[in-house]
Amino acid sequence: MDKKNIDWSNIGFGYIKTDKRYVSNYSNGKWDDGQIIDDDMITMSECACVLQYAQTIFEGLKAYTTKDGHIVVFRPDLNAERLANSAKRMEMPVFPVEKFIDSIEQVVRANEAYVPPYGTGASLYLRPYMFGINPVIGVKPADEFQYRVFTTPVGPYFKGGAKPLTIKISDFDRAAPKGTGYIKAGLNYAMSLHAIVTAHNEGFDENMYLDAATRTKVEETGGANFLFVTKDNKIVTPKSDSILPSITRRSLMTVAKDYLGLEVEEREVYLDEVKDFAECGLCGTAAVISPVGKINNHGEEICFPSGMDEMGPVTKKLYDTLTGIQMGRIEAPEGWIKTID
Numbered sequence: 001m002d003k004k005n006i007d008w009s010n011i012g013f014g015y016i017k018t019d020k021r022y023v024s025n026y027s028n029g030k031w032d033d034g035q036i037i038d039d040d041m042i043t044m045s046e047c048a049c050v051l052q053y054a055q056t057i058f059e060g061l062k063a064y065t066t067k068d069g070h071i072v073v074f075r076p077d078l079n080a081e082r083l084a085n086s087a088k089r090m091e092m093p094v095f096p097v098e099k100f101i102d103s104i105e106q107v108v109r110a111n112e113a114y115v116p117p118y119g120t121g122a123s124l125y126l127r128p129y130m131f132g133i134n135p136v137i138g139v140k141p142a143d144e145f146q147y148r149v150f151t152t153p154v155g156p157y158f159k160g161g162a163k164p165l166t167i168k169i170s171d172f173d174r175a176a177p178k179g180t181g182y183i184k185a186g187l188n189y190a191m192s193l194h195a196i197v198t199a200h201n202e203g204f205d206e207n208m209y210l211d212a213a214t215r216t217k218v219e220e221t222g223g224a225n226f227l228f229v230t231k232d233n234k235i236v237t238p239k240s241d242s243i244l245p246s247i248t249r250r251s252l253m254t255v256a257k258d259y260l261g262l263e264v265e266e267r268e269v270y271l272d273e274v275k276d277f278a279e280c281g282l283c284g285t286a287a288v289i290s291p292v293g294k295i296n297n298h299g300e301e302i303c304f305p306s307g308m309d310e311m312g313p314v315t316k317k318l319y320d321t322l323t324g325i326q327m328g329r330i331e332a333p334e335g336w337i338k339t340i341d
């Protein structure tokens with residue numbers, strides 16, 4: 001298939017409309033068959049539950065071209081499972097795993113011309129989401145829902161190499177104990193907007209959120225999990241019920257253990273001990289790992305030995321191995337790569 005005439009290596013991280021999207025509707029207690037459509041606009045009641053009470057959840061994953069020319073997606077079964085967990089917490093119907101995988105295959109095939117070629121660093125970002133669409137004014141869940149998947153080509157996250165980030169300890173909280181921090185819901189992002197704008201205005205790239213109950217333990221950023229490397233090369237990631245279980249982070253922990261032979265630990269991480277780590281990174285689908293060089297705690301700086309010029313050596317190995325697996329340069333664990341074509 002002919003690819004679209006796009007300067008793949010130079011597109012950024014904005015929304016670019018593609019030709020096709022997938023839609024499925026839920027009413028009378030069941031999902032319809034779902035279909036690929038052209039229309040990118042959604043018409044709904046002014047009183048739709050999503051508009052009034054933010055009943056909406058989403059996922060994010062990427063399709064890309066491997067070294068040998070296949071179009072693949074990375075561990076979509078985990079996105080399906082996470083969307084199901086989000087739906088349960090938000091009183092929404094589960095979109096079945098098989099239907100989810102099918103929707104991903106259909107939408108990628110329909111937008112094949114937008115899947116960037118191998119070697120450009122670009123990929124086709126896939127955004128599955130679901131929202132309550134019927135009118136609701138007394139507070140209760142919707143009973144009609146729409147599930148959609150749109151796609152948008154995104155450029156290499158780090159143009160010209162990954163520069164370490166400077167982040168701040170946020171004075172705002174992201175998620176409450178027993179709240180919704182562990183699901184991928186729009187509401188978690190709505191309340192993070194003021195915090196991120198504040199951080200940016202102060203010259204920081206990101207926020208580090210602490211646990212809301214004691215403000216002594218590391219949770220995550222607005223959209224990425226933390227991964228630390230100890231001075232003796234152990235990988236440590238914070239454990240908490242209010243962290244969103246990042247698929248990238250979970251995959252990196254497996255890569256660290258099974259491919260790099262490193263010790264891995266998921267445990268509570270106190271802010272007090274962060275100064276003792278050798279490296280720090282943020283994990284998520286968008287960048288895989290963004291290195292953190294510096295953390296500002298109300299004026300007091302924690303500077304990692306890896307510095308502000310490049311990724312730390314262990315972070316780099318993790319990054320190279322996982323992206324190698326994704327791009328088909330390194331053999332993947334069973335079931336990690338789903339081929340579409």
Ligand SMILES: *Cc1c(COP(=O)(O)O)cnc(C)c1O
Binds near residue numbers: 222247283
């Ligand atoms: C999506 C998300 C992540 C990253 O998850 P991945 O599955 O690795 O993309 C981390 N934290 C939050 C809050 C998120 O919403």
